[in-house]
Each structure stands twice: as structure tokens, then as C-alpha cells.
Amino acid sequence: MAGETVITVVGNLTADPELRYTQNGLAVANFTIASTPRTFDRASNEWKDGEALFLRASVWREFAEHVAASLTKGSRVMAQGRLKQRSYQDREGQNRTSIELEVDEIGPSLRYATAQVTRASSSRDGGGQFGGGAPRQQVGGNGGGAPAQSQEPWGQPAGNGGSAGGSGGDVWSTPGGTYDDETPF
Known part of the structure; x- marks a missing residue:
């Protein structure tokens, strides 16, 4: 919409997202993002933290449930x-x-952590975009190792009829594992 102020904030959650439901049954998650600027002080040869910005934020509906299940206090x-x-x-x-951030998109920063993204099933349309609903992001590390299970494009687990050489709706695979230059659609 024209005239809206859109911003991107990078910071840490000060507490776990607080998930509540309205009288009409709509989910809403509220949380605070603390964003602290850092500058390098050449005189002391060290990094100095600036004044932190604490920004209240909210997400609604199924998105709120995904945020509450995926993000925790301290998550960047x-x-x-x-x-x-x-x-x-x-x-x-x-x-x-008060000024608040109505979040359109949120995800973990991978600068200092790893994340395993799994697709959540949608309760609204039986699958959502690309047949899997909105993504659910689990923040945390597994020690920097490999994911618990291999994944195909779009976050679908391997072996769900989408591997190369098989059928099951994968437009890039052909029976018998032979390929040509012809686009299959």
C-alpha cells in the first residue's frame, strides 16, 4: 500500500514470542526485537555497542503460530x-x-547459527503454495553438522516421490533416469 513505512530490522528477541488468541479465534504473537548498532573505536581498538532500539512487533493468524513454535528468546x-x-x-x-512493527516476513539470521527449515501443512487450503503451506523455521544449531534428513527443493523431504529418475510429479525427472533438452512443460 502506498505511504506505508517498510523497514527491515536485524536483532535479537528479548523473550519468547507471546502467542494469544482473540475472541474470534485469531492467533497473534507479540515479541520485542532488540537491535544494537556496533561501531569500531580506532582509539581503543575495540568494538563499542551503541544505544539499543527495542521494537515491539506482532504477527497474525497461522504465521503467528509458526513464529511462536520456531523462535525463542535470544534468537537473532x-x-x-x-x-x-x-x-x-x-x-x-x-x-x-507507540510505534510497532507489523511483521510481513521474519526468519532466523544465519550469521552465527544454523537453521533447519521444514514446511508446515496449511489448515486453510490443504497444502498452500507449492503443495506444502507456509514454511516453519526451527532455529538452533545441530553443531553445524548436516541436517537430520536430506531435503529436496522447496523443503520437501527426500523420498516423497520427488527424487531424480522417479515419478510422483517431479517435472524434471523422466522415467528410467534419461534426460533430454526438452522442457517437460
Whole structure:
């Protein structure tokens, strides 16, 4: 939408995402991202932390459930979304304003960690885009080793009828494992 302020924030979650449900049954996850700028001080020859930005963020619906199941306190994330300003009155009757991030996309930063991405099944449409629903990201490391199970493109586990030389809907495979230059669609 025109006129919206879209930003990308890289930082760490200050607590586990808080998953709640509205009276209508819609899931919402709220969390805070702490983003601290670092600069190199040549005089002392060391890195110095700047003043941290604490930004409240929220996600809705099935996306909220994925975030709550995948991210935890301390997780380094990259989040992109729209800044929203909200005005309200506090308990003392004072007018207050808060700025929050309505997250469109979020994921773990792989700068200092590894992540295993698995596709979550969609409850809405029985599969979602590419037949697997929205991705679910599990943050953490397995010691930097290989994933627990091999994966084909789009996050589908190997052996689900999508390996080379087999059938099962893989447009790049041909029976018997022979290939030609003709695009199969």
C-alpha cells in the first residue's frame, strides 16, 4: 500500500514470542526485537555497542503460530514489516503513542547459527503454495553438522516421490533416469 513505512530490522528477541488468541479465534504473537548498532573505536581498538532500539512487533493468524513454535528468546532474526503508530490512553488518562512493527516476513539470521527449515501443512487450503503451506523455521544449531534428513527443493523431504529418475510429479525427472533438452512443460 502506498505511504506505508517498510523497514527491515536485524536483532535479537528479548523473550519468547507471546502467542494469544482473540475472541474470534485469531492467533497473534507479540515479541520485542532488540537491535544494537556496533561501531569500531580506532582509539581503543575495540568494538563499542551503541544505544539499543527495542521494537515491539506482532504477527497474525497461522504465521503467528509458526513464529511462536520456531523462535525463542535470544534468537537473532531478520524481520521486515510496516511501522504502525497507535495512540491510546494509559491508566492515568494520559495520551500515549507507540510505534510497532507489523511483521510481513521474519526468519532466523544465519550469521552465527544454523537453521533447519521444514514446511508446515496449511489448515486453510490443504497444502498452500507449492503443495506444502507456509514454511516453519526451527532455529538452533545441530553443531553445524548436516541436517537430520536430506531435503529436496522447496523443503520437501527426500523420498516423497520427488527424487531424480522417479515419478510422483517431479517435472524434471523422466522415467528410467534419461534426460533430454526438452522442457517437460
